[in-house]
Amino acid sequence: MGKFVHVTADRVRNGMRGLEKLTEKDEAWQAELKEFVEVEIRHREQWDAEQRFSYGDPGKGV
Amino acid sequence: MALVPEFSVSAVNPYVSGYSGSGTPYLSGYLLSYGGFTSYYSPYSIDAQHSGDELIIGYDPVDPADESDLASYNDDVYRRCVFRLVVGADDVRADHQFLFVFGFTNPVTFYPAVAQFFVGTEWIRSDPIDDPTETVALLVDSPGDGSTFLNIFVRLAAESQYARIGLTGIEGFIL
Numbered sequence: 001m002g003k004f005v006h007v008t009a010d011r012v013r014n015g016m017r018g019l020e021k022l023t024e025k026d027e028a029w030q031a032e033l034k035e036f037v038e039v040e041i042r043h044r045e046q047w048d049a050e051q052r053f054s055y056g057d058p059g060k061g062v
Numbered sequence: 063m064a065l066v067p068e069f070s071v072s073a074v075n076p077y078v079s080g081y082s083g084s085g086t087p088y089l090s091g092y093l094l095s096y097g098g099f100t101s102y103y104s105p106y107s108i109d110a111q112h113s114g115d116e117l118i119i120g121y122d123p124v125d126p127a128d129e130s131d132l133a134s135y136n137d138d139v140y141r142r143c144v145f146r147l148v149v150g151a152d153d154v155r156a157d158h159q160f161l162f163v164f165g166f167t168n169p170v171t172f173y174p175a176v177a178q179f180f181v182g183t184e185w186i187r188s189d190p191i192d193d194p195t196e197t198v199a200l201l202v203d204s205p206g207d208g209s210t211f212l213n214i215f216v217r218l219a220a221e222s223q224y225a226r227i228g229l230t231g232i233e234g235f236i237l
Contacts, residue, residue, distance in 0.1 A: 003189050003196070007181050009156070009203035012212070015182020016205060018131060019213055022183060026135050036092055036211065040150050043079045043090070051083070 065161075065235050071147070072231035073117045079150075080234075087158065089234045090150040097122055097143035097218075099226055105169050106226075118169060119143035119218055120226035126176050126219040132183040143218035145229050151210050154236065158204040161235040162214065166196045167228035175225040180215040188219060191227050201237075 023029045068080030069091035079090035099120035104110045111118055122143055132138045139146070147162065168175055168191045179186040181202060189198055200214065218227055 003198045005179070005187050005198075005200055007186055007200060007202045009205055011184055011186065012181055012203055012205045015131075015180065015184035016210070016212070018183030022132070022135055029135060033211065036148055036150065039077060039092075040079065040090055044081055044084075047079075047081050048083075 065237075067233040067235050070231060070233045072115050073111065073229075074115050080236075081152075085153060087154045087236055088152055089154075089160065089236060090152075091232065091234050092148040092150070093232065094146040094148065095119060095144065095229070096140050096146070099143075105228075111228075114230070116167065116228045116230050117145065118167075118226055118228040119145065121223055123175070123218045123220040123223065123225055124178070126188065126221065128219065129178065129185050129188060131185050132180055132215065139215060139217075143227075145216040147214040147216075147232055147234075149212040149214065149234060151204070151212065152208075154204050154208070154210070156204055156206050159237040160202045160204065160212075161237055162200045162202065163233045163235075164198045164200070164216065165230040165232070166191050166198065167230060168192065168194055168196070168226070169228055170224065170226050173222045173225035174220060175227045176219040177227060178215075178217045178219050180213075180217065182213055195230075 068089035069078035071091040071093040076093040080088040095117050097119050099118050100108050175191045176188050177191050178188045
């Protein structure tokens with residue numbers, strides 16, 4: 001059986017503001033967020049590097 | 063036009079990014095869970111959950127009547143039975159919508175189980191997971207332009223500590 005719910009932007013923003021209040025008290029979450037961001041940046045760098053390699057990089061003479 | 067997911071995350075594939083070059087809107091999905099349940103017999107064994115690419119949580123549900131917003135990570139999330147999806151959204155606009163499709167299981171339907179959905183700290187709704195497999199779709203409006211991290215928590219609520227729910231995966235789309 002399938003179920004569906006629509007979450008409006010107001011509720012999303014409310015929830016995010018609530019989370020910000022929690023994070024002020026919660027150093028563990030700050031560390032987790034830092035980890036997410038680092039993974040994200042590494043992934044983008046890797047993806048971009050792979051694209052450069054597959055298309056060739058005249059500047060580097062691949 | 064066929065919808066292509068930005069990510070599809072599961073126990074064996076907990077991080078997936080839809081990044082396809084800078085400037086293009088994309089989502090990344092990070093799957094976390096707290097309060098997992100394993101036992102030596104199927105389907106709760108680590109082996110069965112691994113083979114079925116499934117996470118099962120249980121043993122410390124909240125009271126189904128407790129639908130208050132999250133007030134503490136420690137008391138309401140980390141010490142409970144929770145699936146958590148962190149979504150990194152980048153280069154998105156305020157008029158985008160995100161669709162998240164959750165694949166749930168109930169390995170022990172004899173004990174009624176409820177999945178409580180939270181976006182950030184805000185309780186959104188509670189859905190009984192009564193059938194052996196259930197699909198729940200969440201359509202979430204983009205909170206604004208640019209980049210953001212969304213947190214979606216799915217917490218187990220039940221009268222009985224023997225209630226369990228499983229997660230076979232979550233897909234995320236940009237609409």
